[in-house]
Amino acid sequence: MHSIGEMGRDSGLGVSALRFYDRAGVLPPARVDPATGYRWYAPEQLDEARLLARLRQAGMPLADVRLVLAAWSGGDTGLVPRLLDGHLRRLERELADARGALSAVRARLGHKESTMTTSTSRTTRLTVPAAEFAAALDSVRFAVGTDPELPVLGGILFDVEEADLRLVATDRYRMAVARATTDGHDGGRIQLTVPAPLVDAMRALLTDDSAALLTVDGDAIELETQGRRVAGRALGEEFPDYRRLTSLPAGRRVPLDVPALRQALGGHDGERCALVLTDTVTVADEADEADGPGSGDRVGVNPAYLLDALSAAGDGDGMVLEYVGPKAPLTLLRPDTEDAFSLLMPCTLDA
Missing domain, CATH: 3.10.150.10 (DNA Polymerase III, subunit A, domain 2)
Known part of the structure; x- marks a missing residue:
């Protein structure tokens, strides 16, 4: 007999999933200890659990999974291919629908971008305490994305509004936000996404408690401190509205x-x-x-x-x-x- 931990590890389902499929009547254990309630699985159930894991990985609905497992365990090999083919056709239809919906979204985004000004010609300079700036960068750097399909998430948003500099990073699965105080900025809100390599170069200069000077000119940004400077350009895409995501x-x-x-x-x-x-x-x-x-x-x-x-x-x-x-x-x-x-x-x- 396999314990629930062994079954979860060997099948790829996990313990929580096995509990769920037991309650759903899809894969009940061969025996449940009446004293402890602990679940035990027969050796032949391992192949069934592995098949279940593959079907769920493919996104098959639970009702169809029950039919596939029943047919498979009962030796009805003719029904299983028909169920698999039907699920594949359903996935293809859903993918076509999703492509149509995303095409409509891209069209709307393209219209919005054509009516927006994404940069400014005004040069802005502001000072930030180096130690505070370094701590804020350290608080968010871990959440920077690495997906090449989403390059805008491969940097940190610098969001300057009044005396606040907010730093934001996200890879869709997590988000980190930190704040540093600034001095010298009296204009409107400035937002630009600084690519991760440039962020790391900036962080390497922030080694003491002196003031750091940030200069923003359109999509160009420069950091100067202790007589050293590093400069580069922001990513060209608009960062997600993190304020909505954190509300x-x-x-x-x-x-x-x-x-x-x-x-x-x-x-x-x-x-x-x-x-x-x-x-x-x-x-x-x-x-x-x-x-x-x-x-x-x-x-x-x-x-x-x-x-x-x-x-x-x-x-x-x-x-x-x-x-x-x-x-x-x-x-x-x-x-x-x-x-x-x-x-x-x-x-x-x-x-």
């Missing part, structure tokens, strides 16, 4: 034991794990079968992404996690300021 309803705030959380996350090498939120935040044990009342809220996360966010926050003493709901982004707040925070998109634990 979340207030949630429940749970304090974090950061050292314990880091140690627990370090033991997970998969792409997701479950956090359990009670009066603190812990990482669920794969063998934990607690689904009933009092077990706390559960939310799936990418452990590597959460570790990145914790590391960017420094020692993490006093950090809290704000939880709105299982499908809403998690917010990690630093104890000293709410001007620097990060968002983390949850992962599904059901399949």
